[in-house]
Amino acid sequence: MAEYWGVKVEDIFNSMQERFRPEGAKDLDTVFGYDIKDEGKWKLTVKDNKIKIEKTDDLSGSVATMQADGETFVGVNTGNVDATNAFMGGKVKVEGDMAAFGKTGKLFRKFVIAQKEMTxxxxxxxxxxxxxxxxxxxxxxxxxxxxxxxxxxxxxxxxxxxxxxxxxxxxxxxxxxxxxxxxxxxxxxxxxxxxxxxxxxxxxxxxxxxxxxxxxxxxxxxxxxFEKYKDPLAGNVPQQELIVLKKTIGLNEKFSTGPIMGKFLKGLKEKKIYANKCPQCGRMQLPPREVCADCRVRVNEIVEVGPKGEVRYMDIVYYAMPDPLTGAVRDTPYGGINVLMDGCKGNETLPHFIRKDQIEKIQMGWNEKKGTRVRPVWEENRIGDIWDIKYFEIDE
Amino acid sequence: MGKRMAICAVAQIKNDAEYWHLRFQNMLLGCFESIMEQTKVTFDMEKGIRNIITCSDDLFDARTISDNGITDVVGAHFRGEEKMAQESINGLGYAMASILSGHDDVILFMGHCKESQGESRRMISNLAYDPFYSRPLGMDYHNVDALQARAYMEKSKVTDEHLAKIVVRSRQNAKKNPYARENKLVNEQEVLNSPMYADPLRELHIYPVTDWAYGMLLCCEDRVQEFTKKPVWVTGYGSCMDRYFLGDKDLASNFSLNNASKRAYEKAGIKDPKKDIQVFELSDHAAYQLPMWAEGVGIADEGKGGKWIDDGGMDKFNVNLSGGQLNGNPLLLGGAARAMECYYQLSGQAGDRQVKGAKRAVAQAATGGAGQHQAVIVMEA
Structure with missing residues (x-):
């Protein structure tokens, strides 16, 4: 059989079942015929919101029969030939009930040409x-x-x-x-x-x-x-129904701070930054924790540090990581910094953010090299929360 | 008989309705320090603790990889640390495998659960079920247990009155256990009047929300004298996973517990549990489970749970003298709590509830709704 625009006449008929729209067949109980020159005859039965398409020589009982050659039929169905022109020019004829045949237009989704590949x-x-x-x-x-x-x-x-x-x-x-x-x-x-x-x-x-x-x-x-770009190739693949159940799992929690984290958060309320100092190795922990995991001892000595310090590590984040507790989406890009607070040494740093407009100006400290000096900017109404420090800014 | 693993020392925080002022890290820390103090064990990579097994649960802790939050307070930095997310009793089985294989001599075994932290333990156990079918039906451990309770009670002639008796006794026993959750003593009529949660399970039939943490030091036989003069031995362990989908199994059957206990008994050389074992600690998440698990471990005849209670089986076989799970332990730590009570009994440290001359004890634990996964350990003085 001949191909037009890469499509055979029988491709149009064979895909009818797949392209059928039951909502377009409401209250229809009828039979249509298709007589395609040199290709054959097909009979379309519409009843009870279902269709049946069969290749047959017997088109008797059809209320209307369409006649066309293969190229025109494929062209009209694939949008390559204008249907009105073809009809007016006599390349498409309908015998029988013309108005009834018009209803076939709503019976099917558009036929999409299956392209093999795109570069x-x-x-x-x-x-x-x-x-x-x-x-x-x-x-x-x-x-x-x-x-x-x-x-x-x-x-x-x-x-x-x-x-x-x-x-x-x-x-x-x-x-x-x-x-x-x-x-x-x-x-x-x-x-x-x-x-x-x-x-x-x-x-x-x-x-x-x-x-x-x-x-x-x-x-x-x-x-x-812009509307999302649609892959022209994706439309040809018969879509398998994907069953999706969307669930949001939520469970309210009540987290205790315990005495150590509690002291740290209370300090923020008072514009103080507290570390705790290991009685054995002397290292500082920010925020403070119950024990020094290296020495396996309790750490009870609370020491005020900072509030100024220098940038030890930094990054610039371009994706809008949402705050898991509030769902609020961060403004991007934002600059994460680890601040070596005055009174701390080595890797005893406190992570936070840098003021948004200063991201590009921050220099990270490394070994002997000093990082940019920064100071905290405090929230007016402090509640004992890490956002009591709005962010750090360059200490000029 | 095979080789055995020693429990050298145990430590625990008292079971409590809500440690509102503590993080679970704080709850663990005291247990950790107590074990160090009792045993003088070190973290020397040759002679000390090289590996730590912890038990916790991501959903109860509301954090992914829940063990990462506690490695510092259990001494686990710069060495092995592995988490048991299923019932804590399996941590003992896991430690036993490490020690009896010769891979490790000494293992620190720590666990925590702060059940009061989450708004609803039923929502947490609902997440144990598959998202497409069972979860939308609202299945959780309480209503699934209720399905089993009705089937079992019918089979074994256990009545609402029997369950009341179990609850009353649990709370009385717990009064003699200094680490037990503080619960109000109740009489049988109060239990019978307690509101229905999921018929036939009443509010008082179900263990209350509890916060708890514990620690144990486990060791191979050759080196036990370095850490204690009075070890208690774990001589047998067995576990069995039943079918997962509730529609697949006979809910009144003890299939999985029968299997688990049979394996543990074989390893420990137990021929007749009724004669050979003096103390039983069973994980009764709900009251009906006490006679059911008693049948499962072989001290009550199958299908005779009701009669066994009437005949005084609970006291005759020294079942749950600690108060049991029913008085209150966190769900996933019930097995460790049972083993710990067996340890006290076998080392003669059980105070007012001491069973004289106890030589062998059994600790049993269940995970999941309707006792899906079962594990049993046998311990000896």
């Missing part, structure tokens, strides 16, 4: 070609931003997506100074990322991708500005 280039073309149709204007009020994509490798290219005055446009270059630029060493990784095959964290961590400019715009705004 990275095909995907990139499709992804950027669908940007404008996927644009959600309702999310763009007051927005004036440009998103640049610098994708390397043999199939790569450059694109910029502009959003201004509620209009979205795409160019195949990078122009001016984009609000944010996303860079991938290999465009294939970008395609895989969009298709959900790799996650951004492992790409970033592996040095395969990076971003410049307003990262928050890319991380938080981009996903709401």
């Amino acid at each position: 990275t280039k095909d995907y990139l073309a499709d992804m950027f070609a669908t940007i404008v149709p996927r644009f959600k204007v309702s999310e763009a009020a007051g927005l004036d931003a440009s998103f640049a994509f610098d994708l390397g490798g043999p199939d790569g290219g450059k694109w910029t997506v502009f959003i201004k005055d509620n209009v979205c446009t795409v160019t195949a270059t990078i122009e001016g100074k984009p609000t944010v630029t996303l860079e991938f060493n290999d465009a294939k990784d970008y395609v895989d990322f969009i298709l959900g095959k790799i996650d951004s964290q492992s790409l970033m961590a592996g040095g395969k991708a990076g971003a410049k400019g307003d990262l928050n715009m890319m991380a938080s705004k981009w996903p709401v500005l």
